[in-house]
Amino acid sequence: MNDGTLYGVGLGPGDPELVTVKAARLIGAADVVAYHCARHGRSVARSIAEPYLRGDQVEEQLVYPVTTEVTDHPGGYEGAMEEFYEAAAARLIAHLSAGRDVVLLAEGDPLFYSSYMHMHKRISGRFATVIVPGVTSVSAASAALAMPLVEGDDVLTVLPGTLGREQLADRLRGTGAAAIMKISRGYADVRAALKDCGRLDQAYYVERASGGRRQVIERAGDVDPAAVPYMSLVIIAGAEAAGHPVPASPGPDGERDTGPGRVDVVGLGPGGRDWLTPQAAAALAAADDLVGYAPYVDRVPPNPRQRRHGSDNRVEAQRAEFALDLALRGRRVAVVSSGDPGVFAMASVVLEAAAADSRFAGIPVAVVPGITAAQAVAALAGAPLGHDYVTLSLSDRLKPWAVIARRLAAAAAGDFAIAIYNPASRSRRQQLADARALLLTHRDAATPVVVGRAVGTDDQQVTVTTLRELDPAQVDMSCLVIVGSSQSRVVRDSSGAARVITPRRYPG
Known part of the structure; x- marks a missing residue:
């Protein structure tokens, strides 16, 4: 045998x-x-x-x-x-x-x-x-970046990220193009080594270069060391190869535009394609690159011509700069947000980043509006925002709770209907309970309240309750809460379903 x-x-x-x-x-x-x-x-x-x-x-x-x-x-x-x-x-x-x-x-x-x-x-x-x-993953990462690694006399060095900060920096100083493997457990040292040798701005981080799950491409300096998985690496192009710009998007006649690209900050609406505006659909279709919070990028149907750059929800400033940098290299970029990009989303972040850096002065930035979650929930519940209303976020990640409470009290005292974004999360369970208690000092306990969950998805649910019966434990980040004014009331339609109305006329 x-x-x-x-x-x-x-x-x-x-x-x-x-x-x-x-x-x-x-x-x-x-x-x-x-x-x-x-x-x-x-x-x-x-x-x-x-x-x-x-x-x-x-x-x-x-x-x-x-x-x-x-x-x-x-x-x-x-x-x-x-x-x-x-x-x-x-x-x-x-x-x-x-x-x-x-x-x-x-x-x-x-x-x-x-x-x-x-x-x-x-x-x-x-x-x-x-x-x-x-x-190899090195070839896949280069392809994902659409960036040549070496050309002419460029020398490519492949390094394990486990070498340690000092040795890694020394090796990087003495080479041209580089690929750094095995970075998941030591990315803090890898990033520090890149900074020590003055090459951090040349380095790109690539995660899942060709895997079935979403791909992530970022500037190496923008990556959170705690979020680096096994299937990731860092790429630096050689001097000759880096002299070639990333290919720009074709113009209307099929010619490539060698000038600056552009950034469209696009609102996807709160759910499916039915709530996507024609203007937003056109901006998405024209884009070379999609940039955004990964679950929002995943909502855009795949197009093999486009590159997709999903990232964590806590890196908004880095995401904006990354998008502008792509546009600087001739790309047409769509930065996607759920709902409307100007409502607790990416429009202000991108415009702020563009204004803060003179490199981006010549890049056109347009904001493409979208249907907001507040509008969607209100429409499904009836017309709870039919008169003056306030939009407010309960998240204290970017502003202190004292400011939130003061604004909430002012809105309640002014008898506005209130659309509450980010009412709760896994780590923020007390804020909605505190908000409810504060509102009860200004509103009748029978004031109508609408809780919209996952609107626009297969899991959509809209609940009409009262301020007294509102249970904060049943609310999470997939929800939006609307609290009526003193004039809001519940009526029944022909099927018996509850409809919340805030009349357009105000007494007196």
Whole structure:
């Protein structure tokens, strides 16, 4: 009986469509498919290869005994891993000795910072071994940026982010183009090293360069070290390659515009496409890049021509500067906001960033309005905002609670209807209760209150209650609350449903 063959199969950077034809063929034909994973059992490599599995193959799950946690192994981390690799190799050797071909999956390329190499060293001297190269994350990140890494005499250096701040800075000073891998656990040191050597402004952070989940591309200096996952890296282009601008969007005649691009701050409305204005749809369709809070970017239907840059909700200023910087390089950028961009959203942030930096003086910035959450909830409830009203946010992340309470008291004393944004979150549970107590000192307990949840989605729910019966525990960040004035009242339509009306006439 002939021995089996070990295939080290590179899967590329995450997109199953970037798996090579040869890799897909071998995965489908293998007797045994092996892959590494952490103790939670989920394997990125297997998820990439899943479309090519037959379903009846033997799967060898090689579970790491330790990743970042402390181990009680007598040999420490190194001893635990050495023991693991020996045991894993023995499991694969058993299959090979029985004549079964084994495909060992590797993210990226098998011989490029891959766990496959530990198996290769232990097995290749005894059994036939075939390496199937894969697209590396460095190539995928360069493609995601649409930016060449090297040209002419540029030199590319690949560095592990685990080197430490001082050594990393020294290496970066002595090279041109660079790709920094393994940054997730030490990004604070990576960012500090980039700053130390004067290269922070040249560096781009790329997360999930080609994975199925949303892609993130940011300036390296704008990234929160606490939010950096495993599948991420930093890219710096070489001097010659960096001399080429990012391709700009085509003009109406198909020619490329080499001048500054533009930024449109676009309101998506509170829900589905039915609440998107034609002007907003046109701005989204014309964009080269979409920038915004990741769940809002995800609401825009994918267009393969466009690049999507989703980010965390706590980096608004960095997001605005990133969008303006893209426009500076000739891109047409749509910065997306839920609802209306001028209501507790990105319009003021982008305009403020544009005014603060002379580099952006020549970039056109337009604000494209959208239907607000207050308008949507009011329409579904009837007409609770039919007279003068105040729009107010209960979030104290950007302003102190004392200011919120003072404004709320003034609105209540003025007998305005009040649309309350950001009424509660997982970490902010007391503010709405305090607001309700304050309002009860000015309003009758029977004042109508509307709670709109997830309006415009399949989970939409609109509840009509009273100030007395309002339960803050049932309200979260997916809700908007409207509190009526002294004149607001509830009527019933032909179906018996409650409709809230604030009359246009005021007594006296």
